[in-house]
Amino acid sequence: MTDRIKEFLASNREDGPRLVVDLDVVRDNYLGFAKALPDTRVFYAVKANPAPEILNLLAGLGSCFDAASIAEIELALAAGATSDRVSFGNTIKKEKDIARAHALGVRLFAVDCEAEVEKVARAAPGAKVFCRILCDGAGAEWPLSRKFGCAPAMAARVLERAHALGLVAHGLSFHVGSQQRNPRMWDRALKASAAIFRELAERGIQLQMLNLGGGFPTRYLKSVPPVRAYGQTIFRALRRLFGNRIPETIIEPGRGMVGNAGVIEAEVVLISRKSDEDRLRWVYLDIGKFNGLAETMDEMIRYPIRTEFDDDALAPCVLAGPSCDSVDVLYEKEPYLLPVSLEIGAKVLIEGTGAYTTTYSSVGFNGFAPLKAYVI
Numbered sequence: 001m002t003d004r005i006k007e008f009l010a011s012n013r014e015d016g017p018r019l020v021v022d023l024d025v026v027r028d029n030y031l032g033f034a035k036a037l038p039d040t041r042v043f044y045a046v047k048a049n050p051a052p053e054i055l056n057l058l059a060g061l062g063s064c065f066d067a068a069s070i071a072e073i074e075l076a077l078a079a080g081a082t083s084d085r086v087s088f089g090n091t092i093k094k095e096k097d098i099a100r101a102h103a104l105g106v107r108l109f110a111v112d113c114e115a116e117v118e119k120v121a122r123a124a125p126g127a128k129v130f131c132r133i134l135c136d137g138a139g140a141e142w143p144l145s146r147k148f149g150c151a152p153a154m155a156a157r158v159l160e161r162a163h164a165l166g167l168v169a170h171g172l173s174f175h176v177g178s179q180q181r182n183p184r185m186w187d188r189a190l191k192a193s194a195a196i197f198r199e200l201a202e203r204g205i206q207l208q209m210l211n212l213g214g215g216f217p218t219r220y221l222k223s224v225p226p227v228r229a230y231g232q233t234i235f236r237a238l239r240r241l242f243g244n245r246i247p248e249t250i251i252e253p254g255r256g257m258v259g260n261a262g263v264i265e266a267e268v269v270l271i272s273r274k275s276d277e278d279r280l281r282w283v284y285l286d287i288g289k290f291n292g293l294a295e296t297m298d299e300m301i302r303y304p305i306r307t308e309f310d311d312d313a314l315a316p317c318v319l320a321g322p323s324c325d326s327v328d329v330l331y332e333k334e335p336y337l338l339p340v341s342l343e344i345g346a347k348v349l350i351e352g353t354g355a356y357t358t359t360y361s362s363v364g365f366n367g368f369a370p371l372k373a374y375v376i
Contacts, residue, residue, distance in 0.1 A: 001263055001306070001349065001351055002022045002024070002025060004022050004024065004376055005020045005022050005263050005376070008020055008374065008376050009263075009265055012374075015267075016267075016286065016369065016372060017264055017265065017266040017267070017285075017286050017287035017291065017292065017371060017372070018264065018265055018371070018372040018373070018374065019262050019263070019264045019292070019353060019354070019357055019358060019371055019372065019373040019374070020262065020263055020264075020265070020373075020374045020375075020376060021049070021051065021053075021054065021258065021261050021262040021354050021373065021374070021375045021376070022261050022262075022376055023053060023054070023057050023261070023375060023376065025260060025261035025354075026054055026057060026058070026257060026258055026261045026354075027057060027061065029227075029253075029256065029257050029258070029260070029261070030042065030044075030057075030058060030061050030063060030257065031061075032227045032228075033216075033227060033251065033253055033256070033257070034062075035228070036226075036227040036228045036230065036231030036232075037230075037231045037234070037235075037249070037251060039246075039249065040212070040249040040250060040251055041064055041248075041249075041250045041251075042063050042064060042250070042251055042253065043063070043064040043065055043066040043087055043089070043211075043250050043251065043252045044058050044063050044064070044065050044066065044252070044253065044254065044257055045066045045089075045214055045252045045253065045254030045257075046065055046066065046067050046068070046072040046075060046076060046254075047068050047072065047254060047356075047359060048254030048255055048257065048258055048259075048355040048356055048359070049254075049258045049262070049354060049355055049356075049357075049358060049359065050072060050075050050359065051358070051373060051375050052075070052078070052079060053375035054258060054375060055075055055076060055078075055079035055081075056079045056080065058079070058257075059076070059079040059080040059081045059085075060080065063081075063085075064081065064085040064086065064087070064250070065081055065085060065086050065087070066087050066089040066252040066254075067086055067087065067088055067089065067090075068089060068090040069090065069097070070097050070100050070101060073086055073088065073101055073104060073106060074104070077104065082105075083104055083105025083106050083107070084105070084107065086105075086106050086108070087106075087108040087109075087110070087211075087250075088101050088106055088108065088109045088110065089110045089173075089211075089252065090110060091110045091111060091112040091113075091116060091132055091148050091149070092116075092148075093109075093116070093119065095119045095122065095123045096123075098119055098120055098123035098124050099123035099124065101124070102123060102124035102127065106124075106127075107124070107126075107127050107128055108127070108128050108129075108130070108170070109124060109127055109128070109129050109130075110129070110130055110131075110132055110173060111129045111130070111131055111132070111158060111162070112131060112132045112133075112148060112149050112150045112158070113150060113154075113158060114157070114158055114161045117129060117158060117161050117162045117165065117167065118161075118165065120162075120167060121162070121165035121166060121167055125166060125167075126166060126167065126168070127167055127168065128167070128168040128170035128209075129159070129162045129167050129168065129169065129170060130170050130171040130172055130173050130209060130211055131150065131155045131158045131159050131162075131171075131172055131173070132148055132149040132150070132172070132173045132174060132175075132211075133149050133150060133151070133152045133155050133172060133173070133174050133189070133192060133193070133196070134146060134148075134149040134150060134151055134152070134174075135149065135174040135175055135176055135177070135188075135189045135213075136177075148175070149174065149175075152192040152193075152195070152196060155172060155196050156196055156199045156200050156203070159200060159205065159207070160200070160203065160205065163205050169200070169205050169207060170207065170208055170209050171207045171208055171209030171210055171211060171247065171248075172193045172196060172197075172207065172209075172210055172211065173210075173211030173212075173213060174189040174192075174193065174211070174212075174213055175213035175214060175215060175252075176189060176213060176215040177215055178214060178215060178254075178255055179215070179217045179218070179220075179255060179301065180215035180216070180217060181217050181222065181224050181225065183225055183229050183230045183232075183233035183234065184233060185215075186212065186215075186230075186233070186234050186237060187237050190210075190234075190237045190238065190241055191237075191241060193210055193241075194241040194242055197210075197242070197247070207247065208247055208248055209247055209248045209249070209250065210238075210247045210248070210249050210250075211249075211250050211251075211252065212234065212249055212250065212251045212252075213251070213252055214251070214252040214253055214254050214255070214256070215256075216230060216251070216253045216255070216256030216257075217255065217256060217259075218255050218256055218259030218260045218352055218354075218355065219260055219352060220301060220302055220303055220304060220351075220352050221302050221303075221304055227256065254355055254356075255355040255356065257355075258354040258355045259352050259353075259354050259355040260351075260352055260354065261354040262352070262353045262354025262355070262357065263349055263350065263351050263353060263354075264287065264292065264349070264350040264353045264357065264371070265347055265348075265349055265350075266285045266286055266287045266347070266348050266349075266350060267285065267286045267345065267346070267347055267348070268283060268284070268285060268342060268343065268344055268345060268346045268347075268348060269284045269285060269286050269322055269344065270282075270283075270284040270344060271283050271284070271342065271343070271344055272284075280316060280317060280318060280335060281315070281317040281318070282317065282318045282320060283317045283318070283319050283320070283336075283338060283342065284320050284321070284322060285319065285320070285321060285322065285330075285348065286322050287321060287322070287350075287371070288320065288321010288322055288323055288328040288330065289321055289323075289327065289328050289330065290321065290323050290325065290328060290361075290362045290365040290366070290368070291321070291323075291361045291362060291365070291368050291369075291370065291371050292353070292357040292358065292360060292361045292371040293321065293330060293350075293353075293357065293360075294356070294360035295356055295357075295360070296330040296331065299330075299331055299332075299333055299334055302331065302334075302336075303350045303351060303352055303353060304350075304351040304352060305319075305336070305338065305348055305349070305350055305351070306348065306349040306351065307338065307339055307342055307346060307347070307348050307349070308346065308347070309339035309341045309342050309343075309346070310339060312339040312340060312341045313339065313340045313341075314337040314338060314339055314340065315337065315338070315339075315340045316335035316336065316337055317335055317336055317337075317338050318331065318332045318335055318336075319331045319332075319336045319338070320332075322366075322368065323365060323366045323368065324366055325365075325366075357371060358370070358371050358373045
């Protein structure tokens with residue numbers, strides 16, 4: 001919560017949940033990444049928050065962009081990024097979208113199998129490709145599944161196929177899991193990557209780039225290491241594994257770039273109990289999983305919640321959203337501590353919500369409007 005956000009909320013009162021993002025925090029985060037990893041290009045993960053104001057700021061600061069779709073590519077270009085600063089980082093792409101990206105000037109594409117390589121070869125001849133390898137995501141609060149990436153043992157074959165089809169076998173990528181609070185978790189993926197670099201070099205293919213992915217955390221209820229700790233730990237591993245021939249490196253921060261820049265103001269709609277004997281309150285907000293807080297799924301992301309009653313006694317409660325869907329419960333397995341004096345109609349501030357909230361908000365489930373957003 002910044003003073004600028006406090007002032008905005010105080011002077012612009014309205015009904016319904018709303019997200020407010022402070023661009024000054026985004027700017028500080030970008031500069032922090034640039035300083036912590038000075039020889040690494042930053043490719044902001046557009047999916048985290050594609051607000052034009054954020055993209056315009058980052059483009060002006062020199063950021064590159066990781067895009068998952070043609071729409072995100074067009075947003076990055078509209079913000080002022082040149083096509084050489086855009087990566088089509090989704091490994092699952094329609095061939096017509098690959099062709100459209102190529103027509104827009106994009107030359108960097110993610111792959112993780114030979115079938116995807118063949119699509120890129122047909123639709124974007126001569127382009128650069130990097131192969132994503134599987135990473136278990138251990139220790140991440142939002143672990144990524146096996147949906148993306150191939151086993152390291154397959155990567156050399158995938159990139160050899162790219163080389164044979166006239167593409168540039170450019171490098172490798174991996175992702176250690178979103179909200180990764182342990183900087184050492186890059187080590188294993190870097191070790192696997194170094195082995196693939198050596199294997200392909202022996203076959204006459206010199207890879208040039210290593211995409212370190214995202215995973216850089218923002219602070220929620222638990223402390224996280226500063227970004228410089230990630231930079232130092234990753235660089236030490238690169239030096240140990242690659243010696244003096246460290247490849248070009250890029251990172252794809254999303255949550256770490258914008259998460260702590262945003263606060264959602266919501267309202268308590270109802271406070272109730274399920275029986276006379278039940279000591280656990282149910283607190284219902286006017287925002288839930290379907291209009292911005294999807295990352296509370298399985299209670300993986302636990303947001304800090306502030307109220308005007310925080311100096312009063314606290315008690316555990318179940319926290320839920322407003323929709324007529326039984327899965328719209330935010331925290332129940334581990335009840336959330338909220339003030340006993342909390343009242344219906346009270347405003348609550350949900351911090352650390354600058355990433356993956358507006359983009360996860362439905363277009364109108366149960367008739368609730370998508371999450372409002374303001375960038376200041």
